[in-house]
Amino acid sequence: MELQKHYQEFESRGVEVLAISTDSLEDTAGIVERIGLQFPVLYNTEGNVPREYGIFNLYGDGLATGSAFLVDLDGNLAWKSIYSGIHDLITSADILAAIDEL
Amino acid sequence: MTTRSRALRVESEGSPSESVYVRAGIVAVIALAVVLAACGDTAAPAAPVAEAAPTATEAPVPPTATDTPAPPPAPTPQPTATQAPQPAATPTPPPAPARAAAVDFSLPSAQGPQYTLSSFAGQQPVVVVFYRAFW
Numbered sequence: 078m079e080l081q082k083h084y085q086e087f088e089s090r091g092v093e094v095l096a097i098s099t100d101s102l103e104d105t106a107g108i109v110e111r112i113g114l115q116f117p118v119l120y121n122t123e124g125n126v127p128r129e130y131g132i133f134n135l136y137g138d139g140l141a142t143g144s145a146f147l148v149d150l151d152g153n154l155a156w157k158s159i160y161s162g163i164h165d166l167i168t169s170a171d172i173l174a175a176i177d178e179l
Numbered sequence: 180m181t182t183r184s185r186a187l188r189v190e191s192e193g194s195p196s197e198s199v200y201v202r203a204g205i206v207a208v209i210a211l212a213v214v215l216a217a218c219g220d221t222a223a224p225a226a227p228v229a230e231a232a233p234t235a236t237e238a239p240v241p242p243t244a245t246d247t248p249a250p251p252p253a254p255t256p257q258p259t260a261t262q263a264p265q266p267a268a269t270p271t272p273p274p275a276p277a278r279a280a281a282v283d284f285s286l287p288s289a290q291g292p293q294y295t296l297s298s299f300a301g302q303q304p305v306v307v308v309f310y311r312a313f314w
Contacts, residue, residue, distance in 0.1 A: 093306070130309070145307070146281065
């Protein structure tokens with residue numbers, strides 16, 4: 078998910094990107110600093126948020142499954158995409174297309 | 180002689196009278212024929228007209244009576260019953276899948292600030308991404 082590369086396209090549409098990691102703060106901060114991510118990367122070590130979104134441990138690896146959720150201006154879920162295989166990676170283009178349909 | 184003459188006379192009298200009857204009969208037959216012919220001509224045209232009238236009158240009546248009552252009652256209740264549930268079913272699905280409230284969260288970020296999803300409501304849409312391999 079090449080979010081960093083396309084982040085400006087999200088900004089130009091007035092959409093914020095919130096990434097959520099279940100890694101520790103140290104690991105998450107390290108990734109952010111190393112890659113130079115511009116969008117906020119939240120950490121949720123307890124993993125309760127991915128559980129509440131129904132995408133935790135879908136593949137038995139004890140991790141949050143790669144997924145994207147589009148929340149509209151009213152705070153409602155308008156679109157979502159959940160990773161279902163190596164050939165079905167979520168792309169920024171998919172998310173941007175969903176935003177353009179809001 | 181007398182008898183014969185009588186007979187002859189009778190014959191002679193009968194002859195003229197017979198011929199008169201015959202002529203009258205012929206006239207009567209002709210007259211009857213003419214009358215019948217006239218009646219026949221009159222009846223012939225009259226029959227078709229009379230038949231045409233009832234046929235035309237009876238023809239429209241049965242179909243109209245059969246078509247009119249049968250279709251209207253059947254289709255009218257069906258569309259009404261079908262349209263009633265459809266409108267109710269159509270508006271129900273759209274709101275359900277499209278607009279379920281997103282689960283709120285408030286988490287610290289690696290960059291420092293705390294972010295609360297609900298604080299973006301009314302401000303801007305948000306893409307919430309769960310990913311870890313590479314950003």
